[in-house]
Amino acid sequence: MNGASRHQATNRVDAGRRRLVQAAALGACLTAWPVAHAASGGPVRLRDSRLLMGTQVDIAAESQEAALLRPALDAAFDRMDRLSSVMSHYEPTSRVAAIGLAAGLMPVPVPPELMQVLQMAQAISRRSDGAFDVTIGSVGHWHFDPQNPHMPTPAYIARHLPNVDYRRLVLDARAGTAQLTRPGMRVDAGGIAKLYILAAGIDTLKQHGLDTALINGGGDVVAISRPAALPWRVGIRDPRAPAKLLGTLDLRHGFVASSGDYERCFVRDGRHYHHVLDPKTGYPANGPRGVTLVGGELAALNGLGAAAMVLGTDQGRELIRHTAGVEGLIAGRDGDMWITPSLRSRLMAA
Known part of the structure; x- marks a missing residue:
C-alpha cells in the first residue's frame, strides 16, 4: 500500500448503465460501483483510489473473473508508484x-x-x-x-x-x-510524465487479464473497453467555469487529457499563479484558460495541451489541427471557445 490512502465504493448502479462519469481536468469523483459483486450475473466490478503524483488516482475495472481484480489493481498502483518515484523532480x-x-x-x-x-x-x-x-x-x-x-x-x-x-x-x-x-x-518531467504513468497502469491491468478499465489521475483519463461492453462516459469540464461540465463523451479506448489555469494554482499578492510555465519567462503562461484533448495514441497528445497553453489560442489551435488523431478544445481568456468539429459532434449534454 506504500502508506497511500485507499477506499472502495459500495453503492450499486444500474447494470445497464455501466458507465463512469469523470470530470476531466479537475475532479476525481467516480460513480460508485459494487465491490466484488456481479450484478444480474454480469461482470464483477471494483474501484480503488490512492494518492500518487501529488493527486488522487482512481482505477475502475471489471472482469468476469473476480479473482483477477484485486491483484491487477494492486499491481497497477505499484507500477505507477515506482514510475512516479523515478520521474519526480x-x-x-x-x-x-x-x-x-x-x-x-x-x-x-x-x-x-x-x-x-x-x-x-x-x-x-x-x-x-x-x-x-x-x-x-x-x-x-x-x-x-x-x-x-x-x-x-x-x-x-x-x-x-x-x-x-x-x-x-x-x-x-x-x-x-x-x-x-x-x-x-x-x-x-511533470508536464509529460503523468499521462505516461497512467498509461503504464492500464498496460499493467491488461497484463493481468483485464480488458475493461479506466484510470483517472487529476483529471487525465485513460480507458480500455472490450467490444461487448458499454463505453465509459467521461465528463468534460468547462474551463471557463470549472465547477460545471461542458458536456460528456463516450470513450472506449484512449485518452482525455486536460490542462488549465484553474487546476494546480495559488494566489499571492493578488496575482494568480498556475502550474503551466512558459519556458520563455519562467512564469505561468498567459495563454488560454484551458485545453482538453481526446485521442487514441499517447505519443500524439502527450505534452500537447501544455504547449497549446503557452502558445495561445491561435497558435495552439493550429498545433492541434496539425496533429493526426487528436480532437480538442481551447477555452480562451476572453471567454471564447474553439472546438474541433469531430469533438463537437461527440459531446453530449451533461
Whole structure:
C-alpha cells in the first residue's frame, strides 16, 4: 500500500448503465460501483483510489473473473508508484534528479520508461518550437498546493532562465543515457510524465487479464473497453467555469487529457499563479484558460495541451489541427471557445 490512502465504493448502479462519469481536468469523483459483486450475473466490478503524483488516482475495472481484480489493481498502483518515484523532480533520489546533479558533467543511465518520456518531451518541444520544454525545472521548484505554495524568487528565475533549453538535453537511446550539457540545468518531467504513468497502469491491468478499465489521475483519463461492453462516459469540464461540465463523451479506448489555469494554482499578492510555465519567462503562461484533448495514441497528445497553453489560442489551435488523431478544445481568456468539429459532434449534454 506504500502508506497511500485507499477506499472502495459500495453503492450499486444500474447494470445497464455501466458507465463512469469523470470530470476531466479537475475532479476525481467516480460513480460508485459494487465491490466484488456481479450484478444480474454480469461482470464483477471494483474501484480503488490512492494518492500518487501529488493527486488522487482512481482505477475502475471489471472482469468476469473476480479473482483477477484485486491483484491487477494492486499491481497497477505499484507500477505507477515506482514510475512516479523515478520521474519526480521533487524526489532527491530519483533518476530525474540525478540528471540535474550531473548537468554539465556526464551522462546519467536512465531506465527505458524515463527514456521514452524524455523522447516524447523532445518531440513535442521541437513541434512547438520550445513552447513545451522539459528543462523548465532549471528555474527552480514551484509548488502549487494552495495550502503551502512556493515559488522561486524573481532574481533566481532571471538568473537561471538561460538554462531552459530542451536542445541541451542529449539522449542516447542505445547507451540508455541522458545528459544536460550545461551546469545548473534541471529536468521537470511533470508536464509529460503523468499521462505516461497512467498509461503504464492500464498496460499493467491488461497484463493481468483485464480488458475493461479506466484510470483517472487529476483529471487525465485513460480507458480500455472490450467490444461487448458499454463505453465509459467521461465528463468534460468547462474551463471557463470549472465547477460545471461542458458536456460528456463516450470513450472506449484512449485518452482525455486536460490542462488549465484553474487546476494546480495559488494566489499571492493578488496575482494568480498556475502550474503551466512558459519556458520563455519562467512564469505561468498567459495563454488560454484551458485545453482538453481526446485521442487514441499517447505519443500524439502527450505534452500537447501544455504547449497549446503557452502558445495561445491561435497558435495552439493550429498545433492541434496539425496533429493526426487528436480532437480538442481551447477555452480562451476572453471567454471564447474553439472546438474541433469531430469533438463537437461527440459531446453530449451533461
